Amino acid sequence: MRVAIFTGSSAGPQKHLEVATTFATALARAGLGIVYGGGKVGLMGVVADAAMAAGGEVIGVIPRHLVDQEAADHGITRLEIVASMHERKARMAAVADAFLALPGGAGTMEELFEVWTWGQLGLHAKPVALVDVDGFYRPLIEQLKVMSDAGYIKPSYLGSLGIVADADEFLRFVASYQPPPVRRRRGQGEDLG
Ligand code: AMP
Secondary structure (H helix, E strand, O other): OEEEEEOOOOOOOHHHHHHHHHHHHHHHHOOOEEEEOOEOOHHHHHHHHHHHHOOOOEEEEEEHHHOOOOOEOOOOOEEEEEOOHHHHHHHHHHHOOEEEEOOOOHHHHHHHHHHHHHHHOOOOOOOEEEEOOOOOOHHHHHHHHHHHHOOOOOHHHHOOEEEEOOHHHHHHHHHOOOOOOOOOOOOOOOOOO
């Protein structure tokens, strides 16, 4: 089984580095492969280094135009260089069996929400979770509740997003995951990439 990890291309506070290291180490020791953005920078790089150091399988998927900017890591198990951001995300989604967002910025959010909404549309039935380090994602979780209360997100769908504190909790979430009912609208396209 492989987990795609979305996280910052910047480093963030020390606590985030520690959690990223602990998480990646625990997943690798549990025998899970890691799929990530392929860069050496920020928390992304921390995740890859920790998983490799723990003897894990690490697959990086990076678009050609980011190879220099995100310092593509050629020391991981397999580095795939693809043509575009869209190809990167589609490839990560295809290779992974579950998705996890550690702290990050706009890119991390974009990746998280894309896979979560793909699940809502029934394009996959894989678990998606968020690691809330010291309340980092609390305002985001609150906003999702505001959206749900206003009728924009079904409670069953909101409940499908895992919110976990550590790797054990994530593994339990994945093991017991039941995909939410698929939301469909008439005339809606099926192919998002
Ligand atoms: P960030 O959280 O902004 O540091 O970005 C984390 C990862 O998301 C990096 O690998 C970025 O290359 C990637 N990223 C940044 N912007 C986008 C975007 N618009 N769509 C998809 N991925 C992105």
